[in-house]
Every structure is written in C-alpha cells, then in structure tokens.
Amino acid sequence: MSGTNDPNQADAELLGDLASVLARTDAVPGHVVDAAYAAFETRDLEAQLAVLLRDSAADGARELAGVRGASTRLLTFSVGEERFVEVDIDPDGERRTLTGYVVPSEPGELVVEHAGGQTTAGIDAHGRFSAALVPSGPVRLRVTLPGVRPILTEWMPV
C-alpha cells in the first residue's frame, strides 16, 4: 500500500491487496474443489427432471409451521403438469428424515442421492415413502415407477 494521490490507483491497490489477502487466507478448500470435479459423475441423460415448484421455507409457510411448533419444510417438485413429488424435510441434527408421496400414487422405488452415497426406500401402493438418516447437504430424489422414465428431482440442499 504505497501512498498515492490518484484515486484510481489507490482503488486498484486496495482491491489488489484484498484479492491477495483473500487468495491467501480464504482459498477454496481442496475438498470443495474435489466435490465439484466429482459432481460431473451425477450427469444423467436418461431421467426426466422434476423441477422445484414450491419450497415452504421460501414463501412464508415456515412461519405458519413455526406457530404449530413444527420445523418441517415442504418441497414440491413436478414433472410437467401431471406428476408431482411432495417431500417433508424433518431435521435432526446433521441428519434428515424425508417423508412424502408421489402423485398420482403408484408403488415404486425411491433413491435419495446425497454426499454420503445413496439411501433407498420403497414407495407403497399409496405413493408414500420415508427415508431416514439422510445426511444434510445437497440431495436429489430418484423416483422409479413402473412404465415411466426414471424421475430425478433438482438438487436441493436440505
């Protein structure tokens, strides 16, 4: 930081100092970069994407849940306008229990993909599922139903 009367140069120097400090002391952790490389392996060309329709945490429904003393978060995903996946996220420390159902209701299989691997659960005749002990962090749900292409929800941190 040499003294200067030129404000442009002074700004460039201060920003340069900031860049150098952040590069030295707040570099991207190696495990974060490694996870980013590995993210490529989640590429799936077969499945159909279920996009997030609603996140109760983002639309004020959380306050209502709070009134009831619950801390559950509800996510709704949809494939087109004919198929939906509803998921309740129930936190317990660093673990999550995911319960929900698919609409229209059909039996099938659910796989929750997460940083620790996969958690598999059945989908019963009423379309209901429950997966416990899912680690917190980004997850997606792979829903396999008879006669349709596998459904994959968008990745969501839970």
Add this chain to the structure above:
Amino acid sequence: MRKHHFRGTLAVLSAHSTFDSAASLRAAANGDAAAWRWIVDRYSRLVWATVRGHRLADADAADVVQTTWLRLVESLGRIDDPDRLGAWLVTTARREALRVIASSARTVPTDDHGELPDPQRPLEHRLLVHERDTLLREALARLPESQQLLLRLLAADPPATYEEISIALDMPIGSIGPLRRRYLDRLRNELAASGITEAQ
C-alpha cells in the same frame, strides 16, 4: 515466425474467456470430463467468492457451492447463453445461498473464516502479514453484505466482469464503477478506524 506465433497467442488469449466457456460447456454436455474440470478450475474461485459474500458458515458455504455445481451438471445442454456461464454461476450460487439462509436454522453467520499461517515462512514475516491480513479481513467483514459481495466478486481470481456482476446482481452496468469506488472508500475508512493507513 516466432514473433508472429506470439501475437497469435495473445489474440487467442484475449478471446479466451467467452470462447472457452461456451466450448467447454458444449464438450461437458457431451460427456467430456476434462472440459468439466476446466470449467471448475476457471470458475470455482468466483463461485466461492459469491458464497463467501453471504457470510455462511463453512459447512453451509460448501453445500451451496456443491449445489451450484450439481445444478450446472443437471442443466448441461440447457444453458440459454453459454457465453454468460460466469453470470449463470454467480446468479445460481447467490440464489442457493439466500435459500439456505432462509430455510436453515443451522446457519451460523460467521465473519471469521479460519486461516492458517504458512509454516514455510519465517515467523516474524508471518506475524506481520498475518496481522495485516486479519485487519483487512475484519474491515471487510464490517461492511454490509451487499458491499462485501461486490468487493469479493471484483477481488476473485479471475475477477467477475462488470457484465457478469450486472446480470447476477441485477444492477445497471454503469452503477458498478461508482459502487466499487464507494465500497472501497468504505473499506479504507474501516481500515483507518482499525489503525492501518494506506501510506505506511
């Protein structure tokens, strides 16, 4: 001949960022893992800077960064404007950071991201650098979040372009220069308040 070649390299470098982002996205969409690594290497510091600008705790910051990359993988082949990958990443990281802040009780805001001294350096030098680093980071942490975010994006390696910032932060491109000056002034004042002046 050699000189000619050198000029050619410079011309390629100047067009480098947009050309390679779009080409790498196309290649990655076709399954090219090396192209994916190029994208991560090119943009991971920018994504990190975006998330750090939102004062998330370490574990949440890592989750948001990973969610951003996973979303890019699931969006491969569907990015509207591949030339603006940087803006897409910053926008996505920012949205996911805000989502985690809104949805999570486990988020503990932190201004102190653990820093470890480099054991290779002589102790005395380390202490001086360490103290200056700490003061500058503390000064940054005292700025409002939106100001920290802009400065972190400008201080990333490579820095966000004004176009990327304009898209991702939804602000007119002409306002970024004046804001940059104002926020750096603010940072300078915070530093002065902590006893460090620029002329030393």
